[in-house]
Each structure stands twice: as C-alpha cells, then as structure tokens.
Amino acid sequence: MAESFIFSIAESLITKLASRAYQEASRVVGVYDDLQDLKSSLSYVKAVLLDAEQKQEHNHELREWLKQIKLIFYDAENVLDQVDCQALRKQVIRDYGTPKDKVGRFFSSSNPLVFRYKLAHQIKDIRKRIDRVAADRDKFGLQVIHVDRRVVHSREMTYSHVVESDVIGRDYDKEKIINLLMEPSLDNNGGFKHISVIPIVGIGGLGKTTLAKLVFNDKRITDSFPLKMWVCVSEDFNIKQLIIKVINAASNFVSTGALPGQQNLKELEVEQLQYCLRNMLEGQKFLLVLDDVWNEDRVKWVALQDLISVGAQGSKVIVTTRSPSIASMMGTVAYSHHLKSLSPEDSLRLFVRWAFKEGEEGKYPDLIRIGREIVDKCKGVPLAVRSLGSSLFSKHQIQEWESLRDKEIWNLPQKEDDILPALKLSYDEMPSHLRQCFAFLSLYPKNHAFISFDVASLWGAAGLLPLQSIDKTMLDDAHQYLSDLMARSFLHDFFYCGTFCTFKLHDLVHDLAVYVAKDVCQLVSSNTQDISENVLHLSFVENGLPCNSIKPSLQGARSILFPDKEVGASEAFLNAWVLNCTYLRYLDLSNSTCETLPQSIGQLKHLRSISLRNNKRIKRLPNSICKLQNLQVLLLDGCSNLETVPKKLRKLISLQRLEITTKQSILPESDIAKLNCLEYLRVEDCDNLESLFVETRLPTLRTLQVIDCVNLKSLPLDTHHFPQLETLVISGVANEDWLDRSEDTNAVLRLKTIVLSEMVTLPHSLQQYASTLQTLVIVGCYELEVLPEWLSNLSSLKFLCMAGCPNLVSLPSDIHRLTSLQVLRIVNCTKLYGKYEPQVGECWPMISHIKQTDIWK
Template identity: 35%
Template sequence: MAEALISVVLEQLASITCQQVQQQVKLVVDVKKEVANLKDNFRAIKAVLKDAEERQVKEDSVKLWLDNLKDVSKEMEDVLDDWNTEILKLQIEKQKKEDGNALDTTKKKVCLCIPIALFKSGQISRVLFRRNIAQKIKDLNKRLAEIADIRQNFNFQYTKSGTELIERQKTTSFVDQTFGRVDEKELLVGKLLSKSNPEGQSPIVIPIVGMGGIGKTTLSQLAYNDKRVQENFKERIWVCVSDPFNELNITKTILGLLGRNVNSISSPLDAFFECLQKYIEGKKFLLVLDDVWNQDHMKWANLKLHLQKGAVGSKIIVTTRKEEVARMMGAPDNTINLKVLSDENCWSLFAGIAFANSNQDECRNLEPIGREIVKKCKGLPLVAKILGGLMCCKKEKKEWQDVLSSEIWELHTMEQHVFQPLLLSYYDLTPMIKQCLLYCVTFPKDHVINRKVLIELWMSQGFLVSIGNKEKTIIDIGELYFDDLVRRFFFQNFKKDEFGDIEKCQMHDIVHDFLQYLTKNECLIVEFKGGEERIELPNKLGHLTIMFAPKGRFPLSFDHCQRLRSITTFNCEITSLSRELILQLKCVRTLNLSDSDIEEVPDEVGVLVHLRYLDLSENRRLKKLPDSLCNLVNLQTLRVDGCGRLEKLPEAMGKLTSLQHLHARLCRRLKKLPDSLCNLVNLHTLRVDWCSKLEKLPEAMGKLTSLQHLHAQGVWGPKLPKSIARLKSLRTLDLEYVVIEGEGEGLRLSDLRDLDELQGKLWIRLEGKLKDSAASDAEKAKLVNKKHLLHLELWFDWERESESEGDDDSNQSSIQEAVLNALQPNSNLESLQIGGYGGSTLYYPNWTSSLINLKRLTFSGYDVCKYVPLSVLGYLGSLETLRFDGMEGVKKVGFEYSLDHQVILFPNLKQLDFSSMMEWEEWDHHDENDATSSSPTCFMPRLSTLSIFGCDKLKTLPDFLPRKTPLLQNLIIDWCGILSRSCKDRQGPEWSKISHIPNIKIQRKTVQKDGVWIEQ
C-alpha cells in the first residue's frame, strides 16, 4: 500500500509542476528545490518497498517504519491536493472573467506571488494559505528525509517496482468451480427431498457446519439450484445473515423475496411476523440462512415459531462456522459436518484454474511443484481457487518455486493458516490494485458490490492513476483492475446482465477477514446495536463504515480524526447532519450517506474541497441541494438516485469542472436540468432514467465533449436536442423514446451517422406511422459503421388501422421492411431484438445472414403476424439463443427445409423459447432428407433447453425432438393447456417425443373459479 501511495504522490507532483508551467502561475514560492528533493527521497524509498511490505508481517520495526512512511505520504497527498485545488480555482476564476468580457488588464499573465495583486478583499487569506502549503512541504520533506535515512538500517533488498497493469488474456474462466463435493451434495439433496417428518416437526432444519472457506455456501448453492430441489419447493428464499442476527431484517428480506412490499407494513416486529405467517401459510418452502453466528436461542426460537405455518416438508438450511449454533438450531441427525477436500480433489480444483491457459508440456513441467503448493491449501477450496488464480499467470518454473519457498508459509499466527496463501496472492498484485482491494473492506460482509459504483469509489480515493497508460481513461483502468481481481478469485457470486457482463459481486467472508487483518489500524466498521453507545475512533483512522445508526442526528464526532478519507453508512436512519460535523471532514474524499432519512444538507458542505464522491441516493425526504455544493471543484461523482422529493439541481453546477458522473435516476419530481450543466466538459456519465417530470435535456448538450454514457430511459419529453449528434465520444445511448423518424427539431435516425464510438446497447424506437422517407433517413444512420455496437433493439410503435383500411397497413409493413433493410448493423453485433413489425409473415432483413457473430436473437410484439418461417435463421452459425415473445397472432411455425446435401442447421443453438403465442396451433415441419437422402440434415445438434410458455392452442411438439437433438436436457411446458394434457402423467400421445429428455417440467394451465385455482 505504501508503494501505491508514493506512486500517487509522485504523479501529483509531476502533474502540478506541469500545470504551473502551462498556466503560467506560481502558486507557491520557492518550493522548486523542495519538490526535487521530495521526488528523490520518494524514489529512493520506493525501490525497497516490496521487500519491506513482505517483511512487516514478521518484523514489528519494519511495520513501524512503514506506518511512519504512510503517515507522511498521506499528509503530503493532502497538501498537494490543496495545491492542485488552488490551481483549479484559478482556472475557474480566469474562465469566468473571460466569459464575462473582463477588462484587458485581467488578460495579462498572472503571477500570484506578487503581493499588490492580492491585497484586495478576500485575497490576503489566500496568500497566507499558499505560504502555509510551502511550509508544510518543507516540514514533510524533513520527515521524509529522516525516514529515507532510517531505511539503511534494515538492509532491504532493492527491486524494480512497476506500477503498470499487465493486461492478461481474458480466456480464464471465473465461474465458481467445484470439485469433490458430489457425495455431500447428494446427501444434502436427499435430506431436502425427504418426506420424513420426525415428531411432526415443520420446518426441518439442516445445519451445515465447517470452517471458513471450506465450501458451506457453495454446497448450499449447488443443492439450492438443483433441478430436483427447484421442482420440489414452491418457494425458495436465500438470506445472507452474518452478524448480528436481526430478526426484523431477516423477516423483511424473506418477505421481499416472496414479492411482498415491506414498505407498506407498519414498523413493529409483530406486524412483520404476522405478514410472514400469512405469506408462507400452506406453502412448501426452502429457506437458506447463510452464515449464521447467533447463539441466542430466544432470537432463533422467535423467528422459527413464525415459520411453522409452512406446508409439511418445508426445510431450512443453515450454514455456520460454529457447532454451538448448529446444535441450537437443528436436530443432530440432520447436521452435515463439512470436511476439507482430499489432496486429489484440491489438486483438481487448483489445476483447473492454474493451467487454464497452459499447454500439456507446461502442465507436466510444473505439476510436481504445483502438488507441493496444493498441500499448503489444507484442503480448503477457497484457498485452492485463490492460489490457482495466482499461479495461472506464472509460466516459469522458478516463479512456481519462489511461491513454494516463500517465507510467508512460516507464519503461524493467522487463523488456521488460511491467510498465508492469501498473502501470496496479495503481494503478487501491483501496488495500485492492492489499494483497490483493501478499500473493499469498507463494505460489510455479504454486501452485494456494484461494479460501476466500486470503480467510481476507487477513482474518488485516487487509486486509478494512469501511470504509463495515458491512452486509457480512468474508468478503463478501473475496469482492468476489477477484471484482475475477478481472475484471481477475490470476488465471487457474480450477477451478470443480459449480455453476460458482471454487474454485481460479493466477497467471501475469509477474504473480508483477511482484508480487515491487513487494515486493522486504518479501516473500521462500527455497528450500533441499540441504546447509548460511546465509541472511540482511532486517531489515524482512514476509512469508517457505520451500520444500523438509529434515527436522529449523525451519531459520531470526528474532531480528532485528521486523516479520515471516507465515511459510508449502511442500514442507517440518520435524519440530519450538524454544521460542526461537516467542518470536521475537511480531508474526506468519499461521503456516502445513501438510503438514510436526511432532510437537508448543510451549506458548510461547500468547504469540503477534497471531496470527490458524494452519494445522497434514496434520501426520500431530501428536497434540495445547497448552492454551496457548486464550490466542490474536485467533485467527480454525485449520486442522488431515488431522491423522490428533489425538484431541481443547483443552477451553478457548471462550476463543478471535475464532475465526471452524475446519477439522478428515479428523481420523479425533477423538472429540469440546469443549462450550466452543459459547461461540464469533463462529464463522462449522465443518468436520468425514469425522471418522469423531466421535460427535456438542455439544448446545449453538444458541448459535453467528454460524455461517453447517456442514460435517459423513461424521459417522455416532446423532444431531445439534436446537439446530441455532436457527441462523437458517446459510447452508450440508452434513450428509449429518442430516436424517431419524422419532422421537427428532435433527434432523428440520420443524426446517428457520426456516432461511430457507440458500444454496448442501442435502442431505436420508431413511433407512429412511418412516411415513405423513413428508409432514406434510416440509411443515413450508418449503423454498419458502428463496429463497437454489440446489442441492438429495433421497435416499431404504431397502431394498426381497422380491417377496412388494410391497404394502409400493408403499406406500413412495406415501409417497415425498407427501414429494417436500411438499418443494417455491423457484423460484430452479438444480440438483436426486433419488435412490433406489422406484416402477416415474419420478415427477416436482407442483412440477417451477415450477422456471423450473433449469439442472441429475439422477435417480439408481432400482433398481426400469422406465420413464422425459420429457413434463414438456421445458417446463423454463432446463434445460441432464439426467442419468440408476445406474437399473439401466430398460428404456425415452420421448419421448412428441402435439401439435397448434408447441412448443419442451427449448429450452436442452445436455447429455444416460445412465449405468449396464444393462437399458435401447429408446427410446419417438412424434411425431405429423412426419406430421400443418405446424408440427413443435422438439426439443432446442441440444443439443451426448449421452453414453451403461454401457447394454449398448441397441440403437438415438433417431430424432430427425439431424432436430432441428442443434447436436449431441459424441456419446460408452462400454461399450455392442450399440450400439457397430451403429456399428462408421462404417458400421453406426445410423451414418446420427449421421454428421452432428463429434465422435464410441465405446468398445467390453471384458472380461478369461485376464488379457487383449479387445473384445466
């Protein structure tokens, strides 16, 4: 961590020196020599830091030396930040004068060390402030020189330390891998499916006990997602409990996962318990309580009492590290004591990761050393995965031998020796990524971490410095750091978006404990447990997290915490912030007060000039932001998502010249964005989704030359400015109602022609009836040139005329076809959705066959379409998922192929879905090869899942299922009355076509009659 701090300070020094030359200003007098000495001292110390950081674990004197170094580095970072802030203020003042046509005298070069220029109102204090900066630099330089001299006493080994991130291949899988738990999984599934009910007990509790990192949660997940378990339980609920055991929070989570709006329930615990009883009554449920520490029998008995209304056969899985908890919560006969993996299973897990990108010769060469390394995992799956992630990037035998011979293995003071391999992986990270990982300890255990939020937090702390990588943006560097930590298994439990990109993740408890061990003097999580609590905060505290603070004023004081860099709150009910409190936070970079009950932000927030990240999201009573907020010249991220009473943003926001990310989603009373917003030339992300009263975006949007991501779904204004078309850096354009064809001043399809940097997803919605000129307008959009665009959605939103005016509808479908042909995307496209087409037969654009990289294809909302031919789609070689949704007029789906040679149709299709096609009656399948050719057509050879939902008139299943889909594993038939009866009791007339499929789920159609749901 010290190396990263020094790298940041050196970068700051270089940046400030450069700015002083460019701006022709001299903010601090006679510090040129001091700056040079600073650089020399820091560079000399930096050369020994790798050895020092590894030795500090065993040598207290080295740790003390490093602590002193970090103190000086942090103080220097603050001083340099003050210096840089003065330069920013000068630039803003200069720009303001130029914009106001100031007198010629103000255009002369400014030398701020000339007293006469400054002895005006308000300027004396600034002179003193800048002299104070100079004095601090001199004082810190003396302290740093002493630290540099002391390093000679330790005989450190010198190393060349690089700070550049190596971009490794992304072929390594980060999917959670499991080896050696087959027997345990079958044992657990057997207990879950068991119909035994000793002494009428319901629900039955099944504890899983084992040490941290042994795989308790993974085993529970394997059983929870098993098909047999899914079919056996009507309701499945997963709750991360951790410590403390809070019955109210657990009950709220359960109700939320069952679809109950907990905000409508009155606050007493009994009201929630009563609601819980009502919701689970008569239902067979599976509840997982993951990571339980509580040994208070009364708390558990109180919760369990209200879970007894569930149907017989309901089960509760409890994972815990403590035998006492297992005995308290469940019957001894049901307890599963999880043991460590065998050496062979541990080796399989390790090798599957470490050798993912290696050839056979490399594997044979490194295997003997690898097996010795694996012995040090002590059979813990988590440790094996993390070590595998460490070794997968090392190809030389010496690198593997160095890990095996490391002195870290000799440490005996850490819990169960688990931290030893984690230290190896930690020390293998670059200094900057180490800082990013350590910051994650500010999240509570089990917290779901949003990837984009995490990167913005890293940025606010100065961890994303583009040293040696000037071509990448700060966000790009954050993405690389995150990916590196993913590949090394520091994160887990990934939640991905519809395109397979990671949105959210979690950290394993052991990793969290490890990070707390490394940051025990710098990071603190404070939990309020009720009553008056006096909490002493360490003087050198850098990062504070507060949980469960009661309703009222902010509960702590920071008058002696001079180096506090971040404050984060979770599950708090804070209503107000005092002015005195704000004034104590002058070094804070990150202030996260989200999801509280704050009514007003004090004006004093404007003095927090170091602040980079301010999150006030979900403070639903917050009506306005103070104008002083616009004095935060270093602010990079402002989040006010979900502030339902917020009506406007400060008019002077244009002064926030450093602002890069503005998030104002779900601010339903926000009426307009200030015009000054368009002066934020560094703005990178603007998100105003579902601000339903927002009439339009400012006309001068084209001035936001750095804007890359614009999200404004659900903003139903009459128009959006054409100036958006000038944003040539734009990568994301997520505007549901924006791109329309027609007359007027709003954004049109042709305005997209120069936005060739678009990537991710683009939604084009064509409203109303299209004119004959629409195809020409669409062609000018030049989608084919947008090679980074991976996901495209095209939607026709129009009302069909009456039957007597069918000719007009026919003309519309012809225009729509022409528009589709004109909107040809680049061949790099990976997913496509087309909706609302008005023709009677499904139309495929003439460029369909060119989509050689297309993986997902969806057709939806074709109300008048009666026939779906699939002839063209069979040749899309990369297609993996094909969906037809809401095509209510379709009567027939055709697989019409007549070929005189062997061909593979749909060669990589894995999932085929039909949904809400209420008029669909039959398949039109004609394959002459079956009768005439010795080389029959190969049809959907990799299909694994077929889903048919809401197709009430469909009578049969396709004939090709038993013959040409050998890998079909899953068949789902839901809300299909005739088809469900045809497969009734596994012996109906259609059963022979599907009897070979391992996993079949048939949900018969049900209707409500006299208040009772019955099968049809």
C-alpha cells in the first residue's frame, strides 16, 4: 500500500525544487543547474505515477517498479535536504559566527567547495537512477495523468428491500428517523416548507443503508407517502443521471402515458428529462432516499433540490453519507442523525446469527465465549460483525475461532463487501496528500487521544504540509487537513478547544491506517516479530524493548516516537537507535529517562522536531543542540529539573514552536527575540519566573501560553512587545493584576482567541478585545460562579466554550446581544446543564437561536 504515496512524494519534491526559497538556497550552495536537471527527470516519471498506483494491485512487476522508484525518491529527499541544511548553516555563520568559526569551517568537512562537489555528484547519481528506472515506464502501458483527481471506487448499487428480522439493534434509530419524517416541515421562521432533508451519517459499514431500508419499508411510511423512491447515488452526482434514476424509481408508483419508455430516457436532453420529472412529482407527497452520497458540490445539490421542490407539502428526503460536511450542506432538519455503533449485546446477537445455524449456538458455550472476544474487535460496526461471523459459519473447532480472534482485522482475508474494502472506499477517494497524513496516524496506538499540536509537528517534520507562507502557519494547515479528515468521518470524539483540537480514531479506522501505512510506518511492541525493511517511521509503545543493535536497513528512519505516557526512551535506546539514524526528522523522547543528551545530537542536521517533554531527570542540554538549524519544534515543557536552557538559542533560526519548563528566574530573552520564525511559545511550571519579556519584543509570535507560573508578576500585553499576537492562553496564575487593561489604546492587542483556566473571576481587560475576539474558552475555573454582564459586549465573538466550571450558575441575561455567536459549548458545568438543556431547560429559549449548541454533562 505504501506505493500509493509515491505520486505525493514526487509532487512535493518538484514543488520544493520550483519554490523561490529553495532555488535561492541552491544558488547559495552552488548546485542550481544540477537540481534543475533532477527536476526534469522527476517530472518525466511523475507523469505516469497516478496511473501506475491504480494498476499496481494486479501487477507484481509494476509494484516492484514502484518500490524501486520509492527508494530513489527517499534518497532524493535526503539529498535535497542537505541543500537546506548547508544554506541555513551559512546564514548562521554569517549572522552569529566568529572569525574562529569561519576559519574552522574552511578546514572542516563542510568546506563549501568540498560540500558542493560531493552534493553535485550525489544529485547526478540520483538523476541517473531515476532515468534508468523511468526508461521502463513504457513497457507497462501507463497513461500520463498530471493531476490527482481522485474518484470514488465503484461499489455495488443498493436497493430498498430488507428482511427486517435480520437487522439487530436499530429500533431506536428507526423510530427516530420515522418521527422526523412524520413531523410537519417548518422553516426557520416557523412557517411551512415543502421538503425536509434528513441526513444519516456514519463511517462505512455502520449500517446507514440498512437503517434507511428499515424506514423506507415501514408500513407507517408507506401509508404516509403515496410516492416512495429509492436512488443509489454512489459514484457520481451527475444531474442527468440522477434525474433518470429518480424518474425510474417514481415510475413504479406513478402512472402516466406521457412518460417516454425507460429505454429511451438516456437519449433525452436534460430539458426534456426535468420536464418529465417535475410532471411526475408535482402535487405528490413523496419520500426520496438518496443512498451513498459522496458529492460535495452544493451547486449540483441545489439544482436537484429545485427540480423536486414541486412535490406536495410534507415531502421528505433521506440522505445517507459518510461525510458530516455533506450532511450539513444537504440537511434541513435541526441536526443530522449520526449513527452510533451497536451495543456489545446487540453485536453478539448479530454475530451469533451469522456464525451459527439457527438454534445451534447453545451447543457451543466455549465458542460463544471466544465469540465475545471476536466481537469486541469489531467495535460495534455491523459489517465487521457480520463478516467475521460469516467467516466462521459451520466451523466448530476452537483453534479456528482462536486463530481469528488473535489476528488483527487487516490480516484477515477480505472479500469485496467486507469491512476493510468498505472503509477503504473513503480512503481511496482522498487526494494523495491527505492519504499520507491519514496513514501517519497509525503511529499511535488504538484509543489514543490525539492533540492537533503533536499531529502538526509530526506531519510538518515529515514534509506532508504545504510550504509555509506569510498568512498560514504549520498548525493552520494541519487543522485544515484534520477538518478534511473529519468531513470524511475518519475522526471521532472531535473536540475543538479554541487553539487546538483533540480527537480519536475508531478502532477499525485505525486498522485501516495500519493497513495502508505498512512498510512505511510501524508500531513496535513486544509482539512485533520483525521490523519491516526500510521502514521510515517507528513508534515504540512498550518499555524494555531490545535496543542493543539496529539493522542497516533501518538507519534511514525519519521518525522515532514514544506516544504512550507510560513509556519512554532509555539512554541505551538513545545510543543504539537515535544516534545511528542520521536522517531523523522527528524525534519524540517524551517521558524519557535520559539524564542527558550526548553532544553528538547536534549531528542530526535533518531534525525538524525534538521533544523531551516530561523528562523529570534531565538537568542540562548540550549546547550542540543549537547546531540543528532545521529544527522547527523544541519541546522542553515538563522538564521540572532543567536548570537552564541551552546557550545560543538564537542559532535555531528555523524554530517555530518552543515550549519551556526551567528553574531559571530569567529566560534568555535576547536569544528568544532573535528567533525570527517563532510563532508559538509556551512557558509552563517556571516557578522561579517573576517577569516575562518586559523589555523584549517578539515580532513574529502569534500564540503565547503562560501556564502555572505562580510567581509571575508582569507580562506586557501590547502591540509593542507582541505585534502579531492572536492567541493568548493563561492558566494557574496566582496574581491576575498584570492582566489589567493597556493604558495606550493604540497599543491594544488584536487578539482573536483567549483561553482562561483556573480563575475566580474573568479579568476586565477582556473588554478591550471586544472588536477582535472571536473565540473565548473558559476551562477548569472551579470557583467561577457567574459570568460578567459585559461579556455580551464582545461583538465579534463566534465561539464560546465553558468546560469544567461546576459552580457556574448562569450565562449573561442578555446573551442574545452576541449576534456573531455561532457555537456555544457547555461541558461538565453541572449547574448550567439543567437550566440550558436543549428543548427542556428553563433557560433554553435564551440560547436556542444560536446556530450550534453542544451541551452535555
């Protein structure tokens, strides 16, 4: 599956070579002409990669060809990276180097002339290898496709018939949808509208189509809707084809002599077809099911909606889709029906129905016990339950059941209609860059609580995010990609927290990520028999794993991480693995037990991100860490015994994100101020810190977090010190006086997001951001009882979240004045819940006008 990423790698290499910044760097290093020749070779082979990716599944020789190209591309990425490294090193020596540095460099292996000669030779070697392999492209009959316009792979057309007794655990969902269908259709002003659209949303295999069938065939629906139409949309939302499908579906119920024969419909023009359709539907109260909708083009949906709007009052449409964004676009009811997983009990009942002949399950109590464990891995997805149950039908040997129980889903044989192919439809539909990003989520264990900050660092270090621009940060791009994945139902328990988001993966979606990422990403545990050759990204999820040797084929690893809070790297692991992987881009040593880092860490010149978060033993870092000119992320938060941060931080000229915990009373502010790419700064648990940036200006900083710095007495919040600051997070600050209003109105920050935690009252200074503040998050303020009335003056506020404020008793009485407010989220605020509970709370009418309200205990 990893060969499906090759087009994306080629595209990123060519984009990098074409960028102005990289062309300037290549001129500085002296290899511009060599790289332009390489770009031509890359473009030649890239032209057929999309076609090759799609044809490789049934052609072993083609897969091997793609593997060769993949390995060459990896080498090309490493070579191109050296150009960046050398250009950045030159810049540091120019800006901060001493005469001794410059003389030493001339006599070292990084002498510009020697480096240029070696690099030019490596580039030419890469180009020759590409040209040799590319010469074979014609023998595979590959077509030239320049743009990745991913289309949904075909799935079988659905039909409306269902045997109701075969469906288990959907009674509640069925009644919910039927109640919505039977309700009068009201518009936003309380008036009647012709057509309501009810979306059913969920991942592949969850049973959306089955639920729609149950509703479609219910007697109450048949009695209420004289005209019922079932249309499987699937691959294409083509208006002409859809009109024909609707006409064909309606012709079973509507008798008209004016309708052309079914065999002639394709020969008619759209104008004739829409006339026929409108004639058939006019004045009819109908139910239309649009099953399996993938299209996100609102223009096409509105066009169809206009055509069917001639139906009688009370006509309804049911839409089944995997995409919440499609549901939001098409739906007209207050909310979409998000289909949940089956309960463990219902899952077992369904499994038994497919695994045994009727009534024979009582003979096999031992198999039922194993069956419970098998069902658990299905996580309530009916298609997975049915697939695994049917694979065991009439098999009564315990060994066979135990074997299936102990295998992961992705290692099981799969038929076309099994769970992995069903989920993979959504994956195949994604563009290449998004498929790569999704695959990287396999590096985290099941049920992992993801935080977008960490995902952004991983994707950024791997080169999966677009080249940085003035108006977009790495986190902005990561949030856009996560939003795209969310829109495809790949993420769940998604929670936006103002400055970041958290989410999880359904276990079966995680299985899909592992399946598509094999040979590129690998989770390593005590059950791992062998690490795949040439794997690039490794995640270690257990302590005590062998670390005394590393295979040569793994020395090209790009990422090493320890995602489990209970697991951390030892010094033995560091010496055996990390220091031998010279091409590392991402190194997460969170929760490690290392007392120090070796000086040689400075030789990992490709490194983009390093985390020592929550290392309680480390006291100092080697100054050589400041030789990592490519470093974009440095995380030292939670290092409670760190006595001082490294000297000469200013040399980290690419650093964008810095998180610090230190015993220092004064930070090296002059160094930090010279980090001209720094966008995000978090200062946490610095107990000795009394002041912060009183005399220092941070011209590029966009996000500032100050967490649990209990003795902090001053922090200037004005445009002189932070001209670009947009997001401020304050938590656990004992003295809130320094949050007072700025005296100079022209120097007031243009904050867009504020997150406040552990406060008794909200600071009055919030009022000065009334015209710019869009997001306000109040979290963990356990003593906060009331919100100030002036909160309603925040005229630009779009997102308001209160979480973990158990003593908060009310919202401002004039909250209706927040006319820009689109989202109100109340979580674990016990006293608010009863008052503002949707539909039933006494204060619900005060907030019912808000577009999205999420209120739960």
